[in-house]
Structure formats: structure tokens, C-alpha cells
Amino acid sequence: MHRCLHITHILYDIASNIYGHVDPLSTKNLPGLRQARADLASLARTCRTFRDPALDVLWSFLTSFHPLIRCLPQDLWVKDDGGSLVFTRPLSSSDWVIFQQYAQRVRIFGRYQDPFLFEYIGYDVLRTLSRFLPDGGCFLPNLRQLNWSQPQDHMCKSSDTDYFLLLPLFMGPHLTCLCLESGLCVRTGLPSEPSTSALSIVPSLHASSPLIKNVECMGASEKITQSISESISQWPLLEYVEAGALSQHAIAHLCSLKSLKHLGVHLDQEGHHTHAKFPPTLESFKIVAQSLTACRQYLEDIHLTCGHLSIQIVSTEFSSASSFQQFFSFLSSHLSASDLHTVKFVYHRPYDGGPVDWSLETLRPLFVFKNLTTFHSSYYCATKLSDAD
Structure with missing residues (x-):
């Protein structure tokens, strides 16, 4: 064997390149993804030299807990009448060792906006596995990114099944990226509300994962947002944050961070208000x-x-050109005139509203931003701009 193949980084690069242009977390090219995973499995069986690098890449992206259960001995699990995996005998120490061999390789768990992390897995299976964890331990000890989508209520077999209670079992010490999404309640169409006991664990997530840099809390209810605010107030390395209306305490903490580069605020209703002066290190x-x-x-x-x-406005009211002009004038008094260089303005207008004529006067308030080079608007409007304008 060539001596280059004795270098671990080269072996890992070879295994990683098998994916090519296929995104392991995307659903756009499933045939290509299945072929790449099959090739990695074949490479792992080729020889001992390629085994660990190929398995590391193969298991680094996991969009469901299902494969981890299926890697256990086949006499341990079976599919019930509903298609869910259940244990047929007690879990042994040797079974747990096999589970750990694969679980420790996972770096990214979950796919964005995919509520099927635990599809076809009995809740008792997860509770049985959790009994083998040491105090403060987690299922995936080397996890770097967790995309957690709360299962929709119709996916749960019983009303007392709250998968949100399992969240701390995935918050490892090496986790740097956390994305929380609430499933929708079928009856109301609103974000599902975790139980009181589940909400109580969110404010303490920082204790088990102190290295968090990226946080997204999308589509969450106000209760979840306020709970995650407590943890956000304790994370000192945050760089990217997108959430609902965070508490004033969390906003004050973000204002004190020199590491913060992006902040996104999603308001689900009017009346939200905060006071903040963000540092110049904030890029967007x-x-x-x-x-x-x-x-x-x-x-x-x-x-x-x-x-x-x-700025993204999801409005049910029709706005005139003068309303936009007043809004742009408002922006000119709240943003640095010398720093702003890119504005993206998205306005989802009502279907019964016609186009609005934007003239040079509509945009004139933005002229105070001397370094503004890009203004992108996806709003349906007719612009009355001449060559001279």
C-alpha cells in the first residue's frame, strides 16, 4: 500500500469525496445519496485501513435515530404491527457497546424542517437506551450540530409522549450548532406546545453544551422562546442567533458579545419592544x-x-407608497449611515392588493446611507424611475 494511504487526513478526504456534490442532509438527490452511502459501506469493508475513515464519514450525517437501532443485533429488535422498532429482550452491555461504536461517529443529527428524527421508534426503546447513559451523558457524545424538530402531534402514539424531554440527551459537550423547531398541532395549525416539564429543561441547556455558537429557534411558541432566552443569556461564544422575541436579558447579553455576527428576530405578533445598542462587530x-x-x-x-x-414583512394589510417612504425614513434614523451597504426588503402583500408605484421620493430616505450599494426588493411594485433618476 502506498505510504500516502497511511496518513489519516488523506484517507478521510478520500472517503469524504465519495459524496461529491451530493448534500447528505438534502432530499433533492436521494438516489445519489443512497449510492454514495453504499459506496462508503463498501469502502469500509475493503480493508482495515479504510474502515474507520469510511465509517466516520458514513455515520457523520444522521437524519434519523432509526439506523442506530438497526445496527444492534437482530435478535434484540423487531417491528410491531404499526411498523415501529421495539425491543424483544433486555438490552445487554455488549449491545450498548455496539451502539456506542456508531453513535460516537455522529457529528450532525437531524435535517432542517424534518420532524422525523424518531419516526417508527417506540418511545420505550429510547428510554431503555437512556438507562445505560452515565450521569450527564448523551446519546451522541461527539455531536457538533443538532437540528431538532418536534414531531407533530399526530406522529405520537399517545398523548403522554413528549419527545422534547429527550432533548438534553442529545446536548453534548462538543455541540456548537443548535436548531430548534416546533411541530404544528393538527387541530389548531399553531406550533405544538411542549409540556411544562419539557419547558423547564430548556433554560439549563447551556450547562451541558457550553460551546454553542449558532442558535436557531424557528416556528417556536412564545413560551419556548422565553425559555431559550435563559440559555442564550449564558452562552458566551454566540456568533449566529435567529429566534423569536427574546427577553430583554438575552438581548442585553447579545449586545455585550464581541463574537456576535448575525441576529435574526422573528415576531409573531405586534407589541414586541426592546432596547438595544448592538456592537459594531454585528455584521447582519x-x-x-x-x-x-x-x-x-x-x-x-x-x-x-x-x-x-x-427585512421581511408578512402583512395582511395593503400599504401605500407613502407608507414605505415613511418606513425607510424611520430606518435612516436607527441605522449607521456609514456602515450599511446591503438592504434586502421582502414584502408579502395581500392577494387583493394591486401594485404600488414607487418613485424616487419613495427611496430618497435611503440616500443617507452613503455606502449603500445593493437594495433588493421582492415586493410587487411599479417603479417610476427615469434615466435621470
Whole structure:
């Protein structure tokens, strides 16, 4: 064997390149993904030299807990009448060793906006496995990124099944990226609300995962947002944050961080308000609101010196050109005139509203931003701009 193949990094690069242009976390090219995983499995069986690098890459991206159960001895599990995996005998120490051999290789668990982390897995199976964990231990000890989507209520076999209670069992010491999403309640169409006991564990997530840099809490209820605010207030290395209306304590903590590069705020209703002066290290700010009014209310006592600003309005009310002009004028008094260079403005208008004529006067308030080079708008409007303008 060539001596280059004795270098671990080269072996790992060879295994990683088998994926090619296929994204292991995407659903766009499933045949290509299945072929790449089959090739990695074949490479792992080729010789001992390739075994560990190939298995590391093969198990590094996991979108479901299902493969970890199926890697256990076949006399341990079986599919019940509903298609879920259940244990047929007690779990032994040797079974747990096999589980650990694969679980320790996982670096990314879950796919964005995919609520099937535990599909076809009996809740008792997960509880049985958790009994083998040491105090403070987790299922995936080397996990770096967790994309946690709460299963929708119709996926749970019983009303007392709260998968959110399992979240701490995936918060390892090496975790740096956390994405929390709430499933939708079929009856109301609103985000599912975890139980009181589940909500009580969210404020202490920072204790088991102190190295978090990226946090996304999307589509979550106000209770979850307030709970995650407590942990956000304790993470000192945050760089990227997207969440709902965080508490004033969490906002104050973010303002004190020199590491923070991006902040996204998603408002589900009007009336949210905060006070903040973010450091110049903040590179981009994003706000999603239900109306221009809600956006203004939140930004009223905020000062930004970032270079990128993204505004997304999901409105049910029709707005005139003068309303946009007033809003742009409002922005000019709350953002640094010298730092802003990119503005992305997305306005989801009502279906019964016609186009609005934007003239040079509509955009004139933005002229105070001397270094503004890009203004992107996806709003359906007719622009009355001449060559001279």
C-alpha cells in the first residue's frame, strides 16, 4: 500500500469525496445519496485501513435515530404491527457497546424542517437506551450540530409522549450548532406546545453544551422562546442567533458579545419592544414581522451599525407608497449611515392588493446611507424611475 494511504487526513478526504456534490442532509438527490452511502459501506469493508475513515464519514450525517437501532443485533429488535422498532429482550452491555461504536461517529443529527428524527421508534426503546447513559451523558457524545424538530402531534402514539424531554440527551459537550423547531398541532395549525416539564429543561441547556455558537429557534411558541432566552443569556461564544422575541436579558447579553455576527428576530405578533445598542462587530441583522408597524415598534429603541439589513414583512394589510417612504425614513434614523451597504426588503402583500408605484421620493430616505450599494426588493411594485433618476 502506498505510504500516502497511511496518513489519516488523506484517507478521510478520500472517503469524504465519495459524496461529491451530493448534500447528505438534502432530499433533492436521494438516489445519489443512497449510492454514495453504499459506496462508503463498501469502502469500509475493503480493508482495515479504510474502515474507520469510511465509517466516520458514513455515520457523520444522521437524519434519523432509526439506523442506530438497526445496527444492534437482530435478535434484540423487531417491528410491531404499526411498523415501529421495539425491543424483544433486555438490552445487554455488549449491545450498548455496539451502539456506542456508531453513535460516537455522529457529528450532525437531524435535517432542517424534518420532524422525523424518531419516526417508527417506540418511545420505550429510547428510554431503555437512556438507562445505560452515565450521569450527564448523551446519546451522541461527539455531536457538533443538532437540528431538532418536534414531531407533530399526530406522529405520537399517545398523548403522554413528549419527545422534547429527550432533548438534553442529545446536548453534548462538543455541540456548537443548535436548531430548534416546533411541530404544528393538527387541530389548531399553531406550533405544538411542549409540556411544562419539557419547558423547564430548556433554560439549563447551556450547562451541558457550553460551546454553542449558532442558535436557531424557528416556528417556536412564545413560551419556548422565553425559555431559550435563559440559555442564550449564558452562552458566551454566540456568533449566529435567529429566534423569536427574546427577553430583554438575552438581548442585553447579545449586545455585550464581541463574537456576535448575525441576529435574526422573528415576531409573531405586534407589541414586541426592546432596547438595544448592538456592537459594531454585528455584521447582519434580520427582522421578520407581521406588518410595517410591528417592525417599527420593535426597532424603535434599537441602534444598529451592521452592514447587512434584511427585512421581511408578512402583512395582511395593503400599504401605500407613502407608507414605505415613511418606513425607510424611520430606518435612516436607527441605522449607521456609514456602515450599511446591503438592504434586502421582502414584502408579502395581500392577494387583493394591486401594485404600488414607487418613485424616487419613495427611496430618497435611503440616500443617507452613503455606502449603500445593493437594495433588493421582492415586493410587487411599479417603479417610476427615469434615466435621470
